[in-house]
Amino acid sequence: MYDFNYEKPASLAAAVATLTGDADAKALAGGMTYIPVLKMRLAKPSAIVDLSAAGLSGITVTASSVTIGAMTTHDTVAKNAQVRAAIPALAALAGGIGDEAVRHRGTIGGSLANNDPAACYPSAVLALGATIKTNKRSIAADDYFQGMFTTALEDGELIVSVEFPIPQKAAYEKFRNPASRYAIVGVFVAKFANGARVAVTGASQGGVFRHEGMEKALSANFSPDATAGVTTDTDNMNQDIHASAEYRAHLVGVVTKRAVAKA
Amino acid sequence: MPQVTLTVNGKQHTVTVEGRTLLVELLREKIGLTGTHVGCDTSQCGACVVHVNGVSAKSCTMLAMQADGANVTTIEGLAAADGTLHPMQEMFREHHALQCGFCTPGMVMSAIDLVNSHPQGLTEKEIREGLEGNLCRCTGYHNIVKAIAAAAPLMHAK
Numbered sequence: 001m002y003d004f005n006y007e008k009p010a011s012l013a014a015a016v017a018t019l020t021g022d023a024d025a026k027a028l029a030g031g032m033t034y035i036p037v038l039k040m041r042l043a044k045p046s047a048i049v050d051l052s053a054a055g056l057s058g059i060t061v062t063a064s065s066v067t068i069g070a071m072t073t074h075d076t077v078a079k080n081a082q083v084r085a086a087i088p089a090l091a092a093l094a095g096g097i098g099d100e101a102v103r104h105r106g107t108i109g110g111s112l113a114n115n116d117p118a119a120c121y122p123s124a125v126l127a128l129g130a131t132i133k134t135n136k137r138s139i140a141a142d143d144y145f146q147g148m149f150t151t152a153l154e155d156g157e158l159i160v161s162v163e164f165p166i167p168q169k170a171a172y173e174k175f176r177n178p179a180s181r182y183a184i185v186g187v188f189v190a191k192f193a194n195g196a197r198v199a200v201t202g203a204s205q206g207g208v209f210r211h212e213g214m215e216k217a218l219s220a221n222f223s224p225d226a227t228a229g230v231t232t233d234t235d236n237m238n239q240d241i242h243a244s245a246e247y248r249a250h251l252v253g254v255v256t257k258r259a260v261a262k263a
Numbered sequence: 264m265p266q267v268t269l270t271v272n273g274k275q276h277t278v279t280v281e282g283r284t285l286l287v288e289l290l291r292e293k294i295g296l297t298g299t300h301v302g303c304d305t306s307q308c309g310a311c312v313v314h315v316n317g318v319s320a321k322s323c324t325m326l327a328m329q330a331d332g333a334n335v336t337t338i339e340g341l342a343a344a345d346g347t348l349h350p351m352q353e354m355f356r357e358h359h360a361l362q363c364g365f366c367t368p369g370m371v372m373s374a375i376d377l378v379n380s381h382p383q384g385l386t387e388k389e390i391r392e393g394l395e396g397n398l399c400r401c402t403g404y405h406n407i408v409k410a411i412a413a414a415a416p417l418m419h420a421k
Contacts, residue, residue, distance in 0.1 A: 006265055006282035006328040028326075035324045036305060038283070048282060050329060075318075099396025100380075101312050101319040101373065180307075181395070 001038045005047040012054045012160065016135050018047070020156040025049055027158060029071060029110025032102050056109065056160060061086050064166055070109025070159040078103065087128070089170035089188070089263070093120050096174065098181065109159040115207060117148045117238070118182040122208035124172060127188035127199035130164045148207045167192050169222070171263035173255050174202070177242055184243050185251040187211075189259045195219035198256060203248045204236045214256050224261040227253060267331045271296065272340030280327045287311045287322035289330070290337060298338040298368050302398070309397030312369035312376075313337045319376035321396070338368035341375075350417035351375050351410070360410035362402040373397050374411045378418050385415050 007025075009015040019025050024046035028034055037043050056071035061082040068077060077083055078095030097103055097111075097120050111121040112132065125132070125141045132139040134157045144152045153159070167190040174186035183202035190197045196218035198211040213230045220226065232252040237245035268277040271294060278293045290296045290313070299322055302310030306324040313322045314336040341349035348356070351371050361367045377393040378385065385393070390408050399407065 001283040003281050003283045006326065008328070008331075031326070031329070032306065032324060035285075035326065039304070048326070050326075052329070099309070100376065100393060101309065101321045101396050102306065104315075104318045104320055105325065 002041060002044045004045050006050065007047055008050040008053050010053050012056065012135060012158065015049050015051055015054045016156055016158060018049050019158070022046055023155070027051055027113070029113070030073065030105040030107040031110075032098065032106035033110065033114050033116065051109075051158070056158075057107075059083060065163050066090065066166060067161050067163045068108050069161050070112075071107050072109075074098070074103035074106050074108070075100070077108065086166050087164060087170060089172050089190075090124055090128070090164060093124050093172040093188070096120065096172075108162060112144075112162065113151065113153060113159055115145060115149055115151050116182075117204070117207040118177075118184075118186075118202040120172065120174065120183060120186055120201065123186050123188035123199040123201040124164070125162060125199075126208050126210060127190045127197045128164045128167060128170065129190075129192075129197060130162050132159055133161045133163060134159055142210075145208050148205065150207070165192070169263040171259045173259035173262060175251050175255050185248055185255050187252065187255045187259045189214075189218065189256065189263055191218070191222045191263065196222055200252055200256075203232075203238060203252055205238055206236055209236075211252065211256070218260065222260065222263075224257045227257045227260060230256075265328055267327050269330050269332065270334045272336060278327075282326070282328060284327040285323055286313070286315075286320075286325040286327050286330050286335075289327035290322060290335070296337050296339050300365055300368055302365065302369075307396075307398065308366070309369040309373060310366050312372040312397065314372060314376065317379075319373050336372075338371060341371070349375070350421070351378070351414040354410040354414035354417070355407070358406045358410040358413060360402065360406040366397060366399045370394070370397050370399065370407055374407075374414070375418070377411065378415045381415070382419065384419075385412065387412065 026045040058069040060067045074094040074097045084091040170190040172188045174183040185203045186201040198214040201208045217226045232249040234245045234249045237248040239245040300310035302308035306321045311323040
């Protein structure tokens with residue numbers, strides 16, 4: 001790892017000031033992805049701005065929404081009784097990321113800012129139509145994800161919290177890589193009064209995406225059988241030693257069906 | 264160079280480190296506690312698991328500075344001063360839950376966290392899922408699972 005200055009600002013404003021004043025400084029959330037990146041010398045920041053003291057963790061649940069602070073850990077979300085009651089699928093998703101030691105440190109804000117194409121959280125944010133709240137503005141999930149490791153976040157912009165509308169029903173199902181445990185295909189399905197939303201992670205070269213065919217079928221009839229015959233285009237699917245594009249496209253159908261059955 | 268002050272196994276340390284120093288490097292190389300192992304160094308194998316403020320963390324994927332002010336427990340901090348083993352260590356011995364022993368410190372620290380977070384008890388399935396972040400390449404997991412199942416009631420009885 002290249003050396004860097006370590007800073008732990010005590011407020012969001014101080015963190016933003018440090019990051020804005022130094023273009024080579026990087027924010028650090030839980031570090032479950034970024035510390036391995038540093039260890040492989042894939043990045044050489046001048047400073048690491050640790051957000052753990054900036055007051056960005058916490059969970060607020062109302063009758064219509066669940067709001068999670070950016071620095072809230074996966075373990076906290078997974079075990080929070082209010083989240084489990086309001087959106088059980090979201091708590092279950094958080095409880096299935098990595099392993100317990102990773103969940104003690106990894107955060108929702110870090111996951112979303114990184115936007116790994118096989119991460120779990122982006123699928124929940126997109127399928128639930130969540131709003132990403134930053135120090136500058138509110139960003140709709142549909143505008144936030146802009147391709148693999150790419151988001152709408154600008155320089156000096158930090159995620160403060162994520163607000164999820166509470167659906168009638170939802171579920172997340174993933175088909176894991178047996179070694180890395182990342183999703184080869186992960187599907188989050190959500191049923192709202194005005195229709196269904198379906199987001200797929202792990203499968204596409206473009207990162208998380210909404211599956212229009214599945215959404216149309218499930219909006220008409222939210223049942224596992226409704227997914228039968230809905231196909232997934234292989235053109236944009238990832239292809240690697242773990243799964244071919246055709247296999248991933250096939251898995252999207254299988255995993256979506258399982259998710260709907262679970263919802 | 265920055266200084267980190269933390270409590271390790273009940274004893275306070277103030278150590279000069281680099282920004283890039285990992286918690287596991289601080290523990291092994293600066294404080295001399297080599298019971299915590301580095302296996303894969305990529306946060307997958309769990310040989311480096313310690314407790315930070317009471318819960319498990321992979322010390323190879325945490326900066327020493329992130330532990331400033333924290334209370335850290337390593338495998339060396341489990342046994343009593345007179346040498347009496349922690350119930351989890353005793354059950355690992357009893358059930359022959361180790362062979363080469365390399366993964367054992369991380370296994371034991373993860374197992375204790377797992378038992379602590381399940382006061383209602385653990386099923387075999389929960390134990391196996393709870394060990395997802397710890398890899399053993401020689402004994403296999405069967406006796407480790409048995410040891411944890413045996414240690415859980417002993418720990419809760421305390």
